Amino acid sequence: MLRGRNRSLVRARNLRAALPALEFFAGSGLAAEAMKPFFRAVWANDICEKKAATYRANHPREVLRVGGIEQVRGGDLPDAALAWASFPCQDLSLAGNLGGIDSPRSGLVWQWLRVLDEMHHRPPVVVAENVLGLVSAAGGANYRDVHEAIAARGYRVGAVLLDAVRFVPQSRPRVFVIGVDERVRADELECESPLWCHPEAIRRAADRVHRFVWWNLPEPRSMTSALSDIIDHSAPTDPEPKARHNLSLIPPGHRARMLKAVNGKPTAFPGYKRTRSGRQVLELRFDDIAGCLRTPRGGSSRQALVLYRQGRFSTRLLTVREAARLMGVRDSYRIVGAYNDGYKAMGDAVAVPVVRHLTRFLLAPLAKRAARLRA
Numbered sequence: 001m002l003r004g005r006n007r008s009l010v011r012a013r014n015l016r017a018a019l020p021a022l023e024f025f026a027g028s029g030l031a032a033e034a035m036k037p038f039f040r041a042v043w044a045n046d047i048c049e050k051k052a053a054t055y056r057a058n059h060p061r062e063v064l065r066v067g068g069i070e071q072v073r074g075g076d077l078p079d080a081a082l083a084w085a086s087f088p089c090q091d092l093s094l095a096g097n098l099g100g101i102d103s104p105r106s107g108l109v110w111q112w113l114r115v116l117d118e119m120h121h122r123p124p125v126v127v128a129e130n131v132l133g134l135v136s137a138a139g140g141a142n143y144r145d146v147h148e149a150i151a152a153r154g155y156r157v158g159a160v161l162l163d164a165v166r167f168v169p170q171s172r173p174r175v176f177v178i179g180v181d182e183r184v185r186a187d188e189l190e191c192e193s194p195l196w197c198h199p200e201a202i203r204r205a206a207d208r209v210h211r212f213v214w215w216n217l218p219e220p221r222s223m224t225s226a227l228s229d230i231i232d233h234s235a236p237t238d239p240e241p242k243a244r245h246n247l248s249l250i251p252p253g254h255r256a257r258m259l260k261a262v263n264g265k266p267t268a269f270p271g272y273k274r275t276r277s278g279r280q281v282l283e284l285r286f287d288d289i290a291g292c293l294r295t296p297r298g299g300s301s302r303q304a305l306v307l308y309r310q311g312r313f314s315t316r317l318l319t320v321r322e323a324a325r326l327m328g329v330r331d332s333y334r335i336v337g338a339y340n341d342g343y344k345a346m347g348d349a350v351a352v353p354v355v356r357h358l359t360r361f362l363l364a365p366l367a368k369r370a371a372r373l374r375a
């Protein structure tokens with residue numbers, strides 16, 4: 001174990017070795033968190049003041065500029081080895097309006113590319129992250145437009161689909177589009193044909209573009225924790241009448257499965273309230289995995305828990321800390337603000353271990369090769 005001065009020395013050395021990165025749509029800073037110690041954010045931007053409070057509580061304050069990307073001028077940005085963009089998903093997700101890649105919110109990806117165009121040197125590695133709809137909606141046309149636009153700027157481009165459930169007990173598939181300066185040679189980081197991270201949706205999208213790079217990523221070991229491992233048993237549960245009401249919303253088939261599953265042991269069942277045939281129901285999962293965290297816009301988009309302990313059932317919402325654990329965030333990461341602010345910050349974010357895996361095995365090796373090219 002490293003202590004005191006030794007730990008500070010190691011941190012200082014890591015910081016010096018870390019390559020500079022730009023973080024667009026930085027939110028609460030989970031991409032920056034995940035990319036340490038390979039990259040250090042030297043500039044970040046997000047429009048949301050509330051998320052900025054969390055970003056600043058965990059990363060150097062001076063790095064983050066709060067404001068619309070529309071106002072960012074690329075010529076003012078420092079040179080960097082990588083640019084990360086988790087651009088808004090509302091127009092690409094089934095929960096949103098599927099308006100597409102030219103709609104006002106998801107269309108901010110074009111602002112990102114405009115800023116990169118204005119830089120003195122474009123970063124040699126670029127990453128755009130979004131929901132599955134980026135490749136699956138509109139017959140792949142959204143993906144094609146983003147892919148070709150990055151490729152037209154001198155990058156070799158491919159996408160991978162990574163589900164957070166490979167690392168944490170949350171189902172959260174996300175698409176990562178990765179481009180590298182076409183002069184960088186990285187043959188062993190590519191492969192001839194699709195891998196585990198290129199499921200059908202990615203393969204179909206790849207068929208629609210000119211040149212698609214099949215990035216070579218090692219398959220992670222299987223997930224090591226279950227939802228029941230991250231539950232905070234000291235969190236207050238709903239008052240009795242509310243719990244009774246929530247339990248009454250569970251459809252009969254789910255109730256039967258729940259009663260069968262408890263079998264006398266403490267158990268947690270996550271679920272969302274939905275409207276089915278005009279009636280509100282609370283639908284549960286039984287695999288000890290949480291459903292995808294979403295941005296809360298009302299009671300129904302926050303994930304509920306039905307808990308069974310000492311012979312009785314109770315209900316409550318997931319706590320912010322539980323939501324953070326489902327994103328693979330360490331417990332010492334400070335999440336600032338009221339319940340909805342913290343829950344939203346986590347529901348909008350990228351899962352830390354997913355980005356860490358991608359960084360360690362692909363982004364950092366690519367950026368190091370690119371740095372040698374420039375030296």
Ligand SMILES: C[S@@+](CC[C@H](N)C(=O)[O-])C[C@H]1O[C@@H](n2cnc3c(N)ncnc32)[C@H](O)[C@@H]1O
Nearest residue numbers: 025026027028030046047048068069086349350
């Ligand atoms: C999918 S979230 C990214 C979250 C981030 N990766 C994280 O880990 O917290 C998209 C982000 O885009 C930001 N955003 C929306 N419109 C913006 C704009 N016009 N300029 C800059 N940021 C914007 C939102 O505040 C939100 O944090």
